[in-house]
Amino acid sequence: HALRDAEAGKPIGHNVFMDATASGLQIMAALSGCKKTARAVNLVNTGKREDVYVWVAGLMNARLSVSQHVDRPDVKKPLMTHYYNKSVQDTLSTPQQEAFYSVLQNSFPGAEGVKEIANHFWNPDALEHTFTLPDGHVARILVTEMQTARIEVDELEHTKFAYRFEANRPSTTGTSLVPNIIHAIDGYIVREMIRRAKVAGFELAHIFDAFTCHPNYMSQAMQFYREILAEIADSNLLENILSEIAGYSVKVGKLSHDLGAEILKSEYALS
Numbered sequence: 001h002a003l004r005d006a007e008a009g010k011p012i013g014h015n016v017f018m019d020a021t022a023s024g025l026q027i028m029a030a031l032s033g034c035k036k037t038a039r040a041v042n043l044v045n046t047g048k049r050e051d052v053y054v055w056v057a058g059l060m061n062a063r064l065s066v067s068q069h070v071d072r073p074d075v076k077k078p079l080m081t082h083y084y085n086k087s088v089q090d091t092l093s094t095p096q097q098e099a100f101y102s103v104l105q106n107s108f109p110g111a112e113g114v115k116e117i118a119n120h121f122w123n124p125d126a127l128e129h130t131f132t133l134p135d136g137h138v139a140r141i142l143v144t145e146m147q148t149a150r151i152e153v154d155e156l157e158h159t160k161f162a163y164r165f166e167a168n169r170p171s172t173t174g175t176s177l178v179p180n181i182i183h184a185i186d187g188y189i190v191r192e193m194i195r196r197a198k199v200a201g202f203e204l205a206h207i208f209d210a211f212t213c214h215p216n217y218m219s220q221a222m223q224f225y226r227e228i229l230a231e232i233a234d235s236n237l238l239e240n241i242l243s244e245i246a247g248y249s250v251k252v253g254k255l256s257h258d259l260g261a262e263i264l265k266s267e268y269a270l271s
Contacts, residue, residue: 006215016218018270020209020225022052024083025111026269027185030233033254034110035262042268043229043259049268053079056103063099070096079104083115083182085175110255114238115178117252121242124172129180131244134237135191139184141176142168181241189228196224211270222270229269230260 002014020026022041029037038044040052057075064070070092078089078100089097105112123129130140147167152160190206197204202217213221242250263269 013214015205015212016215017210017212018218018222019211020270021050021268022079023186023189023209024080024182025052025108026229027182027189027232028083028108028111028114030229030259030263031185031238032110032114033233033256033259034108034113035256035259037108037110038259038262040107042271043266044262045266045268049271056100056107059103059107060096060099063102064095068093068095068099075100083111084179085115085119113255117238118178118181118242119175121245121250122174122177123170123245124174125170127168127170129177129245131181131184131241133184133188134231134235135188135195137188137191139180141180141184143171143174143176145169145171177245185232185237189225192228193221193224196228197221200224225270226264226266230263233263234260 002012005012025037025041026043028034029041029043035044039046040050040055042050051072053072053076056079057070057072060075061069074092074096078086078092082089082100082104089100092100126143128140128142130138132138144166146164147169148162148164150160151163152158186209190209193206193211194204197213197217197220200217200220202213202220204211204213204217204221206212211221211225236252239250239252242252
């Protein structure tokens with residue numbers, strides 16, 4: 001109804017939503033300069049709107065027998081959780097897992113590289129990992145582990161029970177650094193989107209990486225998103241974050257140095 005009213009020239013107050021297509025992979029593509037990853041998540045135009053989950057499922061099926069074929073829903077959660085450091089995708093069979101990991105290594109070298117290098121900088125002695133985003137926001141991420149304490153209550157006839165809680169303590173097996181870095185950058189992108197919209201004179205709201213505003217301004221919001229991702233691709237943001245965490249200068253190579261220009265020409269980064 002809102003579309004028909006707009007086509008008829010009637011003013012409407014109906015907001016529209018546009019969603020980042022796999023924002024975690026988009027950020028990893030930008031950080032690494034990886035055009036292969038960027039193509040699968042609409043940061044580089046391919047001539048159509050890509051669905052990365054369909055993309056991965058299709059490449060997996062090319063490696064699998066018909067009886068092992070997967071669909072989009074089979075792939076979505078494993079793909080998301082893999083880049084948050086889940087080591088075993090137990091919803092997939094053994095042949096499916098083998099095809100899954102082979103596809104990711106070949107299709108998303110930049111994202112795989114970001115995951116590998118960021119994991120390398122986990123500090124097993126640290127109580128927290130701290131780094132600064134481009135807008136000056138400081139991400140201070142506590143290291144926590146689940147701990148169990150035995151409690152005895154004298155007033156209840158010495159009743160004993162176990163209390164399990166999250167404790168701020170060093171961990172030798174931490175896997176949270178990669179997702180926390182990506183989520184922190186995602187938060188920066190949201191803050192920057194809202195700032196730029198206000199400067200441009202319109203209100204922008206969001207639910208995670210889905211952005212909503214009046215349709216008169218959505219093209220401008222989509223341009224802001226392209227610009228922010230292009231700026232990340234042109235920057236040394238991953239180097240800066242890892243250097244701050246490590247306490248010494250870290251150098252990270254990129255797979256290309258002109259991805260930013262490609263991102264600015266993309267059509268479906270938000271779609």
